[in-house]
Amino acid sequence: MQAAQTHEELTAMAKIAWRNNARCIGRLFWNTLEVLDAREARTADEVFEACVHHLRFSTNGGRIRSAATVFAAVESCERGIRIWNRQLIRYAGYESGDGSVLGDPEQAAFTRRVIELGWQPPDEPGRFDLLPLVIEMPDQAPKLYELPRDAVMEVEITHPDLPWFADLGLRWHAVPVISDMALEGDGFRYPACPFSGYYMGTEIASRNFGDEKRYNLLPLVADRMGLDRSLRRMLWKDRALVELNTAVLHSFREAGVTVVDHHTASLQFMQHLQKEAECGRKVPGDWSWLVPPMSGSACPVFHRYYDDEQPGPAFVEQTNWE
Numbered sequence: 001m002q003a004a005q006t007h008e009e010l011t012a013m014a015k016i017a018w019r020n021n022a023r024c025i026g027r028l029f030w031n032t033l034e035v036l037d038a039r040e041a042r043t044a045d046e047v048f049e050a051c052v053h054h055l056r057f058s059t060n061g062g063r064i065r066s067a068a069t070v071f072a073a074v075e076s077c078e079r080g081i082r083i084w085n086r087q088l089i090r091y092a093g094y095e096s097g098d099g100s101v102l103g104d105p106e107q108a109a110f111t112r113r114v115i116e117l118g119w120q121p122p123d124e125p126g127r128f129d130l131l132p133l134v135i136e137m138p139d140q141a142p143k144l145y146e147l148p149r150d151a152v153m154e155v156e157i158t159h160p161d162l163p164w165f166a167d168l169g170l171r172w173h174a175v176p177v178i179s180d181m182a183l184e185g186d187g188f189r190y191p192a193c194p195f196s197g198y199y200m201g202t203e204i205a206s207r208n209f210g211d212e213k214r215y216n217l218l219p220l221v222a223d224r225m226g227l228d229r230s231l232r233r234m235l236w237k238d239r240a241l242v243e244l245n246t247a248v249l250h251s252f253r254e255a256g257v258t259v260v261d262h263h264t265a266s267l268q269f270m271q272h273l274q275k276e277a278e279c280g281r282k283v284p285g286d287w288s289w290l291v292p293p294m295s296g297s298a299c300p301v302f303h304r305y306y307d308d309e310q311p312g313p314a315f316v317e318q319t320n321w322e
């Protein structure tokens, strides 16, 4: 077993792992990452407390701080401490007999799993019920924890010009916290290291709200806009996407919650490419992830190729509970 990394070594490793993440458009700010050291957490309760602290620290009243909380390292083959949730904050998906889902369909299997583990859904299940955290300590059964409501900031979605938009009852949480990946590098592996930043508007509007296999809201928004959905060439999906994205960006800014539009994020990434070239470093990039899911060719990141290397240190996928 190697000597543990100092906090400085751990911080540098996590920052470089972010800088190496080929799928991330927000890497201009890699050096601002705050690393919270939770390697001493030895019980599920202590891990839960550190996760709640991460939410409060990163949310920061809406002035979001990019952060990573690092729990204990493991030898390569061990499972170690694991957070089963893909993100610390996710909404339940309740599947009914006919296959329809109330809430987030992407979370239907996980929702079933946590109910098996003893989670009690609310008396009135809804579209935005917070899922519990599932924390697994080495050689122990997983434990469930409800997130304190005051640690989860949410934004209600309204539209600057369309009054009826508020009636859709849409909301989303302010901070994305990826909690199922491992931080690997310099001979160390950290299987629990939730990391968070701020959202790009398209993630919520185009993907979480827009995807057919998610909240599938394009037909509803188009109908409320009075568009003719019988003709694809009327581009009703595109018009609905623009208004969903306008609403998300407007609502987050109104609420004082950090968010970035896909045009600004693309320009920032081009600056990052410039800075890295000046430092003599290649920038690994995955075009299919870097290009925003709407108006791709209107973003400069679209008009070039990327280096497909995957250098370490890195945040890596790992087998989860399924």
Ligand SMILES: N=C(Nc1cccc(CNC[C@@H]2CCCN2)c1)c1cccs1
Binding pocket: 026, 176, 177, 178, 195, 196, 197, 198, 199, 200, 203, 207
């Ligand atoms: N803005 C963010 N979004 C983000 C980053 C990484 C991963 C994810 C999760 N999205 C992955 C899903 C899976 C398929 C399509 N999207 C979101 C950030 C999350 C953590 C720091 S920034």
